[in-house]
Amino acid sequence: MFVLVVGGGKVGYYLTKELIQSGHEVVLMEKDRARADQIRDEIGSVVMHQDGCEGKYLRQAGANRADIVAAVTGDDEDNLVICQMAKHHFDVPRTIARVNNPKNERLFRHLGVDEIISPTRMILGSIEQDIPVNELLHLAALGVGELEIIEAHIQEGSPGIGRMASTLTMPIGSSLFGLIREGVPMRVGPDTVLAEGDKVIAIGHPDCEADLRRQLIGEHVEA
Numbered sequence: 001m002f003v004l005v006v007g008g009g010k011v012g013y014y015l016t017k018e019l020i021q022s023g024h025e026v027v028l029m030e031k032d033r034a035r036a037d038q039i040r041d042e043i044g045s046v047v048m049h050q051d052g053c054e055g056k057y058l059r060q061a062g063a064n065r066a067d068i069v070a071a072v073t074g075d076d077e078d079n080l081v082i083c084q085m086a087k088h089h090f091d092v093p094r095t096i097a098r099v100n101n102p103k104n105e106r107l108f109r110h111l112g113v114d115e116i117i118s119p120t121r122m123i124l125g126s127i128e129q130d131i132p133v134n135e136l137l138h139l140a141a142l143g144v145g146e147l148e149i150i151e152a153h154i155q156e157g158s159p160g161i162g163r164m165a166s167t168l169t170m171p172i173g174s175s176l177f178g179l180i181r182e183g184v185p186m187r188v189g190p191d192t193v194l195a196e197g198d199k200v201i202a203i204g205h206p207d208c209e210a211d212l213r214r215q216l217i218g219e220h221v222e223a
Contacts, residue, residue: 001025004066004092006052006082007073008035011098015072017043027061053081055089063090072098072117080104083113147203152216154198160216166190171211174204 001024005012008030016028020043028043029052030036036049050057052071063069069086071079076099083095096115099105102124108116154160160168165176165188176188180199186192194200200216 001067002027002062002065003068003070004058004061004063004086005029006058006069006071007079007098008032008039008047009072009074011072012070013039013043015070016046020046029057029061053078053085055085058082058085058090063092066090066092068092068094068096070096072096074098074100076100076104080108080111080113083108084111087112087114147205150202150204150209150212152200152202152212154194154196154200154216156196157218158194158196158216159214159218160194160200161196163194164190165192165194168215170202170215171204171208174202174208174212176200176202 003019003024003026005016005019005026006029008028012028012030016026016039019026026046027048028039028046029048029050030039031049031051033049036047040047048057048061050060052058052061052073058069063086066086069083069090069092071082071086073079073082079097079099083097086092086095094114095112096117097108097113099108099116099118100120102118102121105116105118105121168176170176178201179186179188179192179194180201181195181197188200194216202212202216204212
């Protein structure tokens with residue numbers, strides 16, 4: 001497999017090293033000459049000192065035959081441009097982009113980036129595990145479409161306690177598809193009655209979060 005990595009920061013550097021060690025063909029593009037020279041001294045001639053935002057340099061790097069282009073620079077705008085050119089000018093089968101600002105994730109998906117890696121979102125999801133349970137937890141963003149998997153912890157005072165799932169007015173574009181009760185995963189059916197302590201797993205668009213919060217947690221639940 002041929003992978004074109006754009007961005008020679010720590011992410012791009014270690015990604016390239018791992019791919020080489022796994023036996024893949026790799027080219028790493030880095031626009032800063034000093035950084036490119038430094039990486040070249042360590043991992044060899046696979047490093048190109050060129051700006052991956054320019055189509056002619058992407059072509060020189062082999063984008064027209066790449067199986068994957070991974071744009072992992074520290075600049076979201078650059079990563080989007082790189083993926084757009086890779087997909088629409090070079091017909092690259094799969095594009096992967098690093099997204100630093102979670103607010104940009106929806107735009108990246110809308111414009112057809114195949115996979116989004118958000119360090120901010122990953123760290124936030126980990127931190128949220130320690131936030132009081134009246135918060136919604138973002139478990140994962142789905143790779144296809146603009147959907148997220150969200151967990152809501154039902155606690156004392158929740159408007160959902162004692163209600164059957166079928167009676168909840170779920171926002172358009174969202175659905176309950178499972179819950180964890182006393183450590184045991186369960187399927188959510190129309191007759192499932194929500195109970196205090198349940199961890200309800202929902203899937204929906206990010207815009208549905210406010211409605212999900214009102215339906216499952218309430219506005220003024222005490223921790």
